[in-house]
Amino acid sequence: MSLAESVTIADLVKNARLDVYAGEEYLAERSVSTSDISRPGLELTGFFNYYPSKRIQLLGITEISYSKGLSHEELLKVMQQMCQPETPAFVISTQLEPPEELLEAAEEKHIPILGSKLTTSRVLSNMTNYLEDKLAERQSIHGVLVDVYGLGILITGDSGVGKSETALELVKRGHRLIADDRVEVYQQDEQTLMGEAPAILKHLLEIRGIGIIDVMTLFGTGAVRSRTKVSLIIHLANFSKDAKYDRLGNGTQDVKFFDVNVPKMVIPVKTGRNLAIIIEAAAMNFRAQSMGYDATETFDRNLNNLIKVNSEKDADEKKQEDKAKKANKKALSKKSGDKDKD
Known part of the structure; x- marks a missing residue:
């Protein structure tokens, strides 16, 4: 058995039909080794205890809307924490514009920013299906x-x-x-x-x-x-x-x-x-x-029907035979009685 170690972001862009917003020169050098996709939510609030930095980070309407409520300094700090050296790429759905703070932090770590006109669910499904096939x-x-x-x-x-x-x-x-x-x-x-x-x-x-x-x-x-x-x-x-x-x-x-x-x-x-x-x-x-x-079931059914028909036929023949024996026996008894009278 063999296991594909990684997929380049360049291949992901091509096969998941993604657009490149920034970092096109880094596509070939960045790779992903897991099919799991991260939807950073708590990370935007500053909670990074369980941040899966090795996964592709997918931002949708909810994440982008929340980021607009943060100050420049707060958002830049969050984005710098999200842009780890092992982070493969960021993907933004629904043709949303990436925050300037994300572009700045990603450029420092040579992380590509990708996008798509599709909804978050569709983008997630396309990337997951492709990565599961390639990394299986x-x-x-x-x-x-x-x-x-x-x-x-x-x-x-x-x-x-x-x-x-x-x-x-x-x-x-x-x-x-x-x-x-x-x-x-x-x-x-x-x-x-x-x-x-x-x-x-x-x-x-x-x-x-x-x-x-x-x-x-x-x-x-x-x-x-x-x-x-x-x-x-x-x-x-x-x-x-x-x-x-x-x-x-x-x-x-x-x-x-x-x-x-x-x-x-x-x-x-x-x-x-x-x-x-x-x-x-x-x-x-x-x-x-x-x-x-199922032709086998049809054969079994036909066979059972044939056995049933033959059984009924044998029963009828036996019934007729018994009836004939009784008639013969009755005729013989009557003939014997007539002889006794004579």
Whole structure:
């Protein structure tokens, strides 16, 4: 597992769509190592016992309005205390003007002042989402990640089993490649596992006998994606007559990555099997199950109905048979009585 140590403020400005009010020359040298954002409130009153100076400091309408009620000397003192050497940047929302005291104190410590026309909540959400993605703990998985009908499918299996060739066939059939050979996965939230390619392998696919091909160059931009949610794991296993494989669709197992469980199914690889079509069918069936339809339940229901119908049929036949036996017995008794009279 690996963990990104920091994100530069220059990258944050680009990806969170922020404007630069001051300190543009310091963007590349400043970095942030936590996704937590600070909303300084008590700090403006002079309370700095628990000041999280390593976080980005976000000022909104409330903070700016309060600062206007302070004298120049009071506000400058507060801002100088807030501008610590490790403070990554200040962000001001709603297109508000930064206080002159903040500009002065930040310039002394080479801290950028950023801004946005968005509301404080929106700016907070954009920055948090980006930083959580970039700073999240990552795990490298040997496999291929493809987008099939909008579902992120992680194809795993032993080396040489045909993962990359299957991915190539899926791309030719209109699906999209995210990563080949190595997939970096990270937890986005409590229920979501994301996957992407390492930078060095982005859009590249290795086919034995051909070498490395650039999928985006050969098939176009519609054939690739930068990242996707990992919804299903399909493990390709060499066919063995002694192995037991799921035949009803109720043998799916879960694989845990970080705190997220991802369903996994095993598909045997055998000469003559079209793995791309099988994976397409698996994706469609998985989506149908997530929408409430389960073919296995339909089969069980049909089987139970058939058993019920056959049981009722057997009961009717037995009833008719018993009735016929009684009629025969009655006829024999009557015939025997007639003979006794004679």
